[in-house]
Amino acid sequence: MSGIFSKAMARNIFYGGTVFFFLLFLALVYDTERELPTRDNRQNLSAEVIAGKKIWETRNCIGCHSLLGEGAYFAPELGNVYPRRGPEFIKAWMQSQPTGAPGRRQMPNFHLSDEELDNLVAFLKYSSEINTANWPPNIEG
Amino acid sequence: MNTASATALTPAPPAAQYRLAGDLAIWIFILAELLAFGVFFSAYAFTRAHHVELFDAEQRALHRDVGALNTALLLTASYFVVRAVQAAERFAARASSHWLLGAMVCGAGFIVLKLFEYGAAFDQGVSLSSSPFHMFYLSLTFFHFMHVILGMVILAALWFGARAGRYQPGDMNGMETGAAYWHMVDLVWLILFPLVYVIH
Amino acid sequence: MQYKSQAVAMPYFIAAIGLFVGQIIFGLIMGLQYVVGDFLFPEIPFNVARMVHTNLLIVWLLFGFMGAAYYLVPEETETELYSPKLALILFWVFLVAGALTVLGYLFVPYATLAQATGNDLLATMGREFLEQPLPTKLGIVVVALAFLFNISMTMLKGRKTAISMVLLLGLWGLAIFFLFSFYNPHNLVKDKFYWWFVVHLWVEGVWELILAALLAFVLIKVTGVDREVIEKWLYVIITLALVTGIIGTGHHYYWIGAPEYWQWWGSIFSALEPIPFFAMTVFAFNMVNRRRREHPNKAAVLWALGTGVMAFLGAGVWGFLHTLAPVNFYTHGTQITAAHGHMAFYGAYVMVVITIISYAMPLLRGRAANSEKAQVLEMWSFWLMTIAMVFITLFLTAAGILQVWLQRVSDTPMSFMTAQDQVALFYWMREWAGVVFFIGLLTYLASFFVKGEAKAVAS
Incomplete structure (x- = not known):
């Protein structure tokens, strides 16, 4: 041919x-x-959520964690951390960092004020309510 | 595949020899497109098997008669394109351009009918997210619809070329390449139409 | 070297290799932090190390692309560069800006850095790979535009070949899609959706044009195969790459809040994405087999063939592995992604930049090819780095499969950190493979300093 x-x-x-x-x-x-x-939970984009997103960004959380599966894979997924742990646990956890346990992965303490912690939690709550087609497969993320 | 590129450098082969009509590049493109459509069709069949009743019900809501008319339009257009190629091969550039014009009229008819169909569907709230069937119906037909538009652009280019007397025996590559693409668009519809509109 | 102005490529290549070394050192730090969690904490937390690792990669590849363009375009257009001086100025601007940014990451808390660099005016920081402060982002745009001006003006006054046109198109696309890094809406879904316009449309879109153009250029030079033949296959391959890759963006839209039809569109088109990579491999081997001359630079030929194979494995095969939505549902955001990312970046972009450096550097230093001894060492570095990368990928894949099984598929799913502890062995093996990679990289550096009888300049 x-x-x-x-x-x-x-x-x-x-x-x-x-x-x-x-x-x-x-x-x-x-x-x-x-x-x-219809999917992105924009009706809940409050001033707190917007402030929380900025805290999320300026502490470079994505450098260790993932959010809706994107980011680094060094620390847990946080897109569903709100339903997994609840607001009080998240705040207490951030305030008690770093654990200092020898040989374990360490998270810095970002010295956030109570208001900043509330904003961050609001952002994580908003993120957890986005329609992600049922991802992740289970609560562990 | 390298034999083809190597022989491209040698003088034209004897007429009796098997010859690929149209440029090899378009055939690679056509194969890629057919592959994409093929996988899409398989995905359709796979999903249909899981939602037979939903698919049956929503298929019935489609305008099959308009689809049949569209099939006739595309087949006619393909026939006209064949005539255009044949005309150009016997130095009848004017006739060739007329046949191409005819093909474009048929293609335009297809586009107009399809736009009415989409208009009616959108009015009824059909969208890519409204149901699995609608997702496939719109995705497949719109993907094909865009191919028809691209095919029209190519036919228009051939029409200009034919009017300028660019295609003649020994110099048919441009026209044959465009024609091959148009036939592909036609072929895909011949599978798409029964699959999405007819077969229950 | 046929044109004097090609010499400006040299500092770009040297900077690229230097930053490459930095990238790997930070990679080793991160790899160790995966298993010795408090290593270098709090001096260099993981997120800082990762930022440096990925940003250095991007910057050194950009240095490589720019150096490649400065080398290639004069030769293709058969004319001197429009302004070699501008090229040198841009080199220093880019290098200083890059160095300042990395120093900022390392020595200033990220929140302070954000505040000091105008992130409150326009918040663009803190998103994966786009962590750069606003002035750095603006600097990248300015450097890119000035660079494109220089290259485009050169093209305008000279011969226009397919290779240089495709390269230019890729470079323009690179600059244009980077503009989406300035768009950071409050709406997280839209933020993520358009973030991929930079990331995906770079690496699975316009960068592939650059990759294919560089590979085609080197293949013409080392094989002597007719330009017509190589250039038409170049067009066919990049057509396939964009036809599959553009809609293939959809494979990132499955679980971030975008409509669910992306699961179909993304799966179908990204399932076809290995085809162009396979075609590229076949093409590279074919051209080398049909070579009309024995080029003295064997190392460059090896890198060129390696690029084809490793890009196919890393981007094609490892991409396909987890691109279908039902699979990705379980693997999304696990070590499987990391495995694919490592081999794809190495196979496609690291290797093509080294290919062009390997080909051009001896010529820039006034010889057709390095001495036999230097080439043997360079080939050793090829095998050390490439095999090490294969093992890094395999270990990460093993870790990823285990992670998916324990944390995602299981009826009694483990928590993230518990699952991480279970796969630590694979992280250790990955780290050792990383050490071998680093040895390979040092070998590569050494090959530049090996003396020996050099081949004369080809006419």
Whole structure:
């Protein structure tokens, strides 16, 4: 069998195919934006939650923990830590760090005020109420 | 695959020899697309097996007659494209461009009908998230719909080329490549239509 | 070296290798912290070490890409670089900014760093891989734009080849998608959704264009195969990469609050993602088999072939392993992800940068190839690093499978830390494999200093 295989045609197909699939992707992104209000728990984005997210970010929590499965895998998943441990445990836990137990993984103490702790907990509560298609498989995350 | 690229450098083969119509690059693209559709169809069949009643009920709500008309439109368009290729092969550039125009009219008809179908479906609250069947119905048909649009762009390019007399015996690669793509779009619909609209 | 201005690539390559060493040292620290939890605590907590490890990786790969572009573009366009001076200025700006950022991570508490660098004006920090302070992010944009200006102007005045066009497209895409790092909505789902526009559309999108272009360039040079042949396969491969990779973004949208149809779209298209990587491997071996000349730089050929194989294994096979939604439901956010990440980054991007360095560095130093002795040492480093990375990946995969079983699948699931204790043995073995990798890296460094009779410059 023989045939033609030209660089010009391969190039056209590359550009055409890329534009095509990028537009298809954008169409799906558009639909996602329309659906998100029913899933992303935006009605509970209070001032506390927003402040809590900023504390989450500026302490680089994602550098050890994961949130909805994304981040580092050095410390427990926190997307469902609110239902797993409850607000009081989370606050007490953060205040008692580091444990100093020899040879064990250590978490720094971030010296958060009571208000900051409450905001962080509010953020973790909000995160736990996002519709994640039933992920994680169980409460241990 | 390297034999093809190697022979591309040698002079045109004797006519009697087997010849791949259209550029090898488009055939690789077509195979990739068919693979994507194929996996999608398998996923459809797999999911349908788990929700037979739901799928049956919601399939019945689709406009099968409009789908059949669309099938006729795409088949006709494919026939016109074949005629356009044949015309170009006997130096009839004008006729070739007319056949392409005909194919584009059929393709446009498909797009218009599909837009009405989508409009009605959206009014009834059909969306990618409204049910497993709707997810597949919209995903598969919209993925295909975008292929028809791309096919129309390609036909338009061929039409301009034909009018400029760019395609003639010995120089048919552009037209054959575009035609091969259009036939792929047609072929996918011939599987999609019975699968999603007809088979219960 | 055919054009004087190609010489600006040299400092970029040296910086890349230097930062690579730093990256691996921090990797070893983290690996040890996995099993000796309080190692270097509180001086270097794990999150700081990780930030340094991943940010150094990104920065040194960017140095590598830029150096590669400065080397490749003049030769492809057959003209001198638009402004070698600008290239050198940008080098120092980028290096100093990068160094300051890493020093900031190491010596300033992250919250203080955020406050001092204007995170209150525009909060962009504290998201995985995008931890850089605002001035660093802006610096990256400025450097990238000035770099692209320099490269684009060079292209405009010279010959336009497929390889340089694809490379340029990849580099522009890199800069454009980085802009999403400035978008950090309060809504966590949207934050995560668009975060992937940087991360996924980089590594499984535009970076693949850069990878394929660099590989094609080196293959033309070392095999002497016709440019036409290599360039048309280049187009076919990157078409397949983007056709599968763009919608493949969906495999990150299964469990972060996005609509559930992404489970289908993401699974189907990312299941096809190994195809372009497989094609790249077949392509690389084919071109080398059909070579028309015996290039004296055997080490560069080895790295080029290695890139194909390891990118296929790391990105293709290990990606496929956990990309289907029903599997990913259990493996998401476990050591399986870490295993895939390590081999994919090494196989695709680390190796392609070393490939171009291996090819270009001897030429920049005035010879066609290094001495036999130096090349043998470099090939030793290839095998040491590559085999070590295979074992790192296997051990992490084993740890991940156990973790999934104990913590996710079991009817009586273990808590995270209990499960971690159970898999400690694999973390120890991973750390030892990491040590071997580091030895390989030191061997690689040594190969630059080995004397011996160098091959003359090819005409």
